[in-house]
Amino acid sequence: MRRKALLGCGTLASLIYVAANLAGSRRWSDYSSTSQTVSELSAIGAPSRPVMVPLLTLHSALVIPFGIGVWESAGRRPGLRIAGASLIGLGASDLSAPFFPMHRREALARGEGSRTDTMHIAVTSVNSLFILLAIGSGSTAFGKPFRAYSVATLVVLLVAGGLTATQASRLEANLPTPWAGAMERVSIGGYLAWQVVLAAALWDG
Numbered sequence: 710m711r712r713k714a715l716l717g718c719g720t721l722a723s724l725i726y727v728a729a730n731l732a733g734s735r736r737w738s739d740y741s742s743t744s745q746t747v748s749e750l751s752a753i754g755a756p757s758r759p760v761m762v763p764l765l766t767l768h769s770a771l772v773i774p775f776g777i778g779v780w781e782s783a784g785r786r787p788g789l790r791i792a793g794a795s796l797i798g799l800g801a802s803d804l805s806a807p808f809f810p811m812h813r814r815e816a817l818a819r820g821e822g823s824r825t826d827t828m829h830i831a832v833t834s835v836n837s838l839f840i841l842l843a844i845g846s847g848s849t850a851f852g853k854p855f856r857a858y859s860v861a862t863l864v865v866l867l868v869a870g871g872l873t874a875t876q877a878s879r880l881e882a883n884l885p886t887p888w889a890g891a892m893e894r895v896s897i898g899g900y901l902a903w904q905v906v907l908a909a910a911l912w913d914g
Contacts, residue, residue, distance in 0.1 A: 715778025
């Protein structure tokens with residue numbers, strides 16, 4: 710029961726992340742989920758920040774016990790041990806995110822960016838590496854169907870995430886980024902779905 714409770718934290722974490730996005734978007738009436746990134750919802754001065762920070766902190770905190778559950782479910786599957794360790798690292802790293810928010814794009818365009826913006830990029834990069842490592846190492850755990858699904862997820866993350874990254878300079882200049890939010894959400898959604906599938910696959914393992 711303890712192991713299943715830990716694994717259940719993975720599904721709950723994904724649901725809370727989705728809920729945070731929905732709640733944050735509703736709090737900021739002018740926000741566009743299609744053209745604006747998730748990070749902008751928790752940016753300094755964003756009206757949605759008071760809603761986003763506690764929900765995203767809870768999400769990050771839940772990823773840690775999920776990673777422990779994955780580790781404990783590994784048995785003789787070393788890939789799952791690496792995936793579990795990566796998820797623990799992801800949750801721990803992401804807990805620092807509220808301390809390093811980005812500024813709103815209008816402020817960045819005025820040259821008001823600071824060390825928190827640089828650290829925000831660094832934390833996001835570390836989180837991305839942990840996610841890729843977790844999916845890549847966990848892909849070997851359940852045979853060809855799960856491996857193919859994991860590889861497809863990696864492709865989606867890399868392509869959608871890469872397309873989002875190409876809009877970074879336009880965001881910083883407060884120029885239109887018509888599809889940046891949509892592409893980022895495709896990438897994040899791919900990981901969140903994989904996390905739920907992994908938890909389900911391990912539930913009776």
